[in-house]
Amino acid sequence: DTGVSQDPRHKITKRGQNVTFRCDPISEHNRLYWYRQTLGQGPEFLTYFQNEAQLEKSRLLSDRFSAERPKGSFSTLEIQRTEQGDSAMYLCASSLGPALSGGNTGELFFGEGSRLTVL
Amino acid sequence: KQEVTQIPAALSVPEGENLVLNCSFTDSAIYNLQWFRQDPGKGLTSLLLIQSSQREQTSGRLNASLDKSSGRSTLYIAASQPGDSATYLCAVSGGRMDSSYKLIFGSGTRLLVRP
Numbered sequence: 674d675t676g677v678s679q680d681p682r683h684k685i686t687k688r689g690q691n692v693t694f695r696c697d698p699i700s701e702h703n704r705l706y707w708y709r710q711t712l713g714q715g716p717e718f719l720t721y722f723q724n725e726a727q728l729e730k731s732r733l734l735s736d737r738f739s740a741e742r743p744k745g746s747f748s749t750l751e752i753q754r755t756e757q758g759d760s761a762m763y764l765c766a767s768s769l770g771p772a773l774s775g776g777n778t779g780e781l782f783f784g785e786g787s788r789l790t791v792l
Numbered sequence: 793k794q795e796v797t798q799i800p801a802a803l804s805v806p807e808g809e810n811l812v813l814n815c816s817f818t819d820s821a822i823y824n825l826q827w828f829r830q831d832p833g834k835g836l837t838s839l840l841l842i843q844s845s846q847r848e849q850t851s852g853r854l855n856a857s858l859d860k861s862s863g864r865s866t867l868y869i870a871a872s873q874p875g876d877s878a879t880y881l882c883a884v885s886g887g888r889m890d891s892s893y894k895l896i897f898g899s900g901t902r903l904l905v906r907p
Contacts, residue, residue: 679835706894715796715881715897716836729892764835768893778843779823779885779893785835 675699677784679765685790686755693751694787698767705748706781707740708764709733716764722748723770755791762786794819794890798882798898805872806906813867813901815882820860823886826895827856827867830879840867844886872905879903 678697686692698705703724708716719738720730724745734740737755742748752759766781795818805811815825824843828836840849840856842865848857855868869876879902883895 704893713899715883715899716895718894718896721892721894729894766895770893778841780826780838780841781885781893781895782838783828783836788833 677765677767677782679763679784679787681787682785683788683790685792687792688755688757690755691751691753692755692789693749694763694765694789695747695749696765696767696784697747698765699782700746702767702769702782703745704768704770705742706766706768707748707750708766710762710764710786711760719750752789755789757791760789760791762788794822794884794896796882796884796896796898798880798901800901801899802902802904804904804906807872807874809872809905810868810870811872811903813869813880813882813903815865815867815898817863817865817884817896820863821886822860822884823893825856825858825865825882825884827854827865828881828883830881830900832879836881839880869903872903874905874907877903877905 706721707719710716722742737753764786766783827839842858853870879900881900883897
């Protein structure tokens with residue numbers, strides 16, 4: 674399977690615990706995006722990377738959230754001291770950045786998501 | 793700030809009907825527009841992508857149009873089937889001063905096709 678993969682698919686945790694999600698993008702994609710989706714809403718942008726550089730962070734990404742992409746391949750999203758309001762689906766997507774292909778459509782490809790439930 | 797609105801929020805139709813889902817966006821300087829399908833508890837499946845220079849794209853029973861100047865897109869589904877029941881999401885990327893390709897999503901239209 675050469676698509677975007679996310680792990681774990683489901684995570685149940687108690688309030689106050691830390692959780693970490695992993696995303697493996699499509700191998701040749703240099704851009705990676707994290708989104709959060711709550712029930713009945715569209716996904717909301719959290720942050721994105723070009724290679725290992727984190728280029729933009731949404732104001733939704735509070736101090737308890739940290740994302741990394743240390744080698745420009747997979748990425749992790751960590752939530753510290755989880756709160757019930759963090760319960761959501763966390764989606765990862767990847768794409769080619771504009772420099773890699775003159776014919777790039779900018780299409781984003783999404784993984785299946787990691788569902789977090791905070792009790 | 794780019795905002796995306798989808799109307800209607802929910803739609804219930806009998807099998808076989810043709811239907812139109814609407815999407816509007818506030819900043820016309822987009823790079824592209826994507827339509828996605830999402831089944832309950834699942835990730836996003838890309839249906840169609842329209843680049844800013846294009847006016848429409850077709851895939852099977854689906855046709856998406858784009859009118860960038862008016863900030864509107866429609867997704868047309870022909871001869872709907874119960875298997876089309878899902879949430880359909882519209883998203884745009886780009887906008888003034890934005891080269892990130894990040895997508896801004898609408899809240900979706902929940903479609904139910906009744907047998």
